[in-house]
Amino acid sequence: MIPDKLTNFICYDAGNEMLGIVDVTLPNLNYMTESMGGAGIAGEIDSPTKGHFQSLTTAINWRVLFGENVVYCAPETYHYAFMGNVQSYDEGSGEYRDTGIKVVMRCIPKNATLGTMGVAVQMGTSVEYEIIYLLISVNRRAMVEIDKLNFVCTINGRDYMSEVRRNIGRD
Secondary structure (H helix, E strand, O other): OEEEEEEEEEEEEOOOOEOOOEEEEOOOOOEEEEEEEOOOOOOEEEEEEEEEEOOOEEEEEEOOOOHHHHHHHOOOOEEEEEEEEEEEEEOOOOEEEEEEEEEEEEEEEEEEEOOOOOOOOOOOEEEEEEEEEEEEEEOOEEEEEEEOOOOEEEEOOEEOOHHHHHHOOOO
């Protein structure tokens, strides 16, 4: 199977309302690291802290500024779900296959870009958010779940923070 492209997607809010025509910049998953060095190590190692990520940011971009999207910059927590279809090519059968993908985010706005006003052009309105919860599912199977406030980091079914939660009394 050769993954080909994201065929299309739709953005929904917590009330399952479509949020208009958008594109989204997904976050980079960068672990928090600390440099480790000393006797017994030939140099330094930037050691990641399992389950702890640097700031996770996303940007939702709208074509134009309008009443329904300008409110998403209010200082509140927002819940977004991006549901899409990935097209793949099955080299054995010579047919295309479809796979569902879903990205769920709970996030807080960091800044808003209202855009540029010009004649007969898109405005480039966007809001940048800090993600506090992230869930990525493929074919309805959770692949990545990060919940910074509840000490959850599950990747491909393995919960990397379960012992940490237990050790600090958060289980």
